[in-house]
Amino acid sequence: MLVLLIIFMVTAPMLEQQRSQVNVDLPNVAAAPSTVAEDAIVITVDVGRRVYINDNQVKQKDLEVKLFHLLKTRARKEIFLRADQAVPYGDVVRTMAVIRKAGITRLNMVTDPLERKSGKTSRRR
Numbered sequence: 001m002l003v004l005l006i007i008f009m010v011t012a013p014m015l016e017q018q019r020s021q022v023n024v025d026l027p028n029v030a031a032a033p034s035t036v037a038e039d040a041i042v043i044t045v046d047v048g049r050r051v052y053i054n055d056n057q058v059k060q061k062d063l064e065v066k067l068f069h070l071l072k073t074r075a076r077k078e079i080f081l082r083a084d085q086a087v088p089y090g091d092v093v094r095t096m097a098v099i100r101k102a103g104i105t106r107l108n109m110v111t112d113p114l115e116r117k118s119g120k121t122s123r124r125r
Contacts, residue, residue: 036080036110041070045083045095060098067102078106 023046036042043063044052051060058066071077079099083092099107 040078040080041067042080042082042110043067043095043099045081045087045092047084047086049087049091051095060095063095064098064102067099067104071103076106077104078108079104080108080110082110 042052042054044055046052051058051063053063053066053070067079081092081096081099083095096107
C-alpha cells in the first residue's frame with residue numbers, strides 16, 4: 001500500500017491549494033503548481049480527521065456511497081484529495097481505500113508547492 005501511495009504522490013499533478021472553506025496545512029513539495037478545476041470533486045481530511053466533499057462535511061462511513069452517487073453521471077472518475085499533513089498516515093490511506101472502492105479511477109494528491117528564493121526553499125502561504 002505504501003508503494004501505491006508513493007506512486008500516486010509522484011504521478012499526481014502537483015496542485016495549488018484550492019480555495020476552500022476547510023482549513024488544512026498541506027504537505028509542501030517542490031514542484032510546478034497547477035490548479036484544480038472549478039467542477040472538480042475535492043475530498044478534504046482536516047487535522048481533526050473530519051472528512052469533506054467540496055467543503056460539505058460527511059461521515060467517513062457515508063463517503064463511499066456519496067462519492068458513488070456524485071460520480072455516476074461523470075465520464076471522468078477523478079478525485080482530488082487534500083489531507084492536512086498532521087493527519088496520521090493510516091487515516092489518509094483508509095480514506096484513499098474508500099475513494100477507490102467508490103469506483104474512482106484517478107486519485108490526485110493536492111499539495112502546497114514550495115517557492116525557491118535565492119537558492120533557499122521556503123514555504124509559500
